[in-house]
Amino acid sequence: MYVRLFAASWLLFCAVLAVIAWGFQAPFAYDPVGPRAYPLLLLALMAAGSLWLLLKPGLLEQRFNRRAALRATLCVLTLLAYALLFETLGFVISTALAAFALGLLFTGRPIPCAITAVLMGVLLYVLFDYLLDVPLPLGLFEAFVES
Known part of the structure; x- marks a missing residue:
């Protein structure tokens, strides 16, 4: 239950950060990809992990x-x-x-x-x-x- 609660809150956190990252603008073009691509990519990977934990939380039941x-x-x-x-x-x-x-x-x-x-x-x-x-x-x- 705690794993799903954590995963849901982390997914929500990723969504909020993605909205913030979407507005990133560079004052000048220092690289062709732009400043928003890297944070959005990392947030997408974290959101995918959170979604996985929501669907399959039992895989974390392991011993230390x-x-x-x-x-x-x-x-x-x-x-x-x-x-x-x-x-x-x-x-x-x-x-x-x-x-x-x-x-x-x-x-x-x-x-x-x-x-x-x-x-x-x-x-x-x-x-x-x-x-x-x-x-x-x-x-x-x-x-x-x-x-």
């Missing part, structure tokens, strides 16, 4: 698992470190480090995780910066790029 709780905590800390190091290290390095750490957290082998992380950092940078025209911070690579 220390190993899963530790893994979830480390995952949150990795994402926090990613957010804090994003500007300093730049998109490519911080994304590669975060992807490597998350790959290891989910029982990946070190060498494939490292290769995948580097490819993910570089390819996502190319996708966003060159194809989607979204400027991303270079961080430590700023010294190697000519203006």
Whole structure:
């Protein structure tokens, strides 16, 4: 019962935030997607999760698992470190480090995780910066790029 109550209130909260996010306007066009796309996407994902909990709340009836709780905590800390190091290290390095750490957290082998992380950092940078025209911070690579 409490899970459904939480899910319903969270769904309502997502709807209110979506109405607020719909009005986001940028004073100048700094990126082609605009400021409203990312919050609306995240709110849609949270609303989908809330809807799932409303329909299937019994899937949460599990016992506390220390190993899963530790893994979830480390995952949150990795994402926090990613957010804090994003500007300093730049998109490519911080994304590669975060992807490597998350790959290891989910029982990946070190060498494939490292290769995948580097490819993910570089390819996502190319996708966003060159194809989607979204400027991303270079961080430590700023010294190697000519203006």
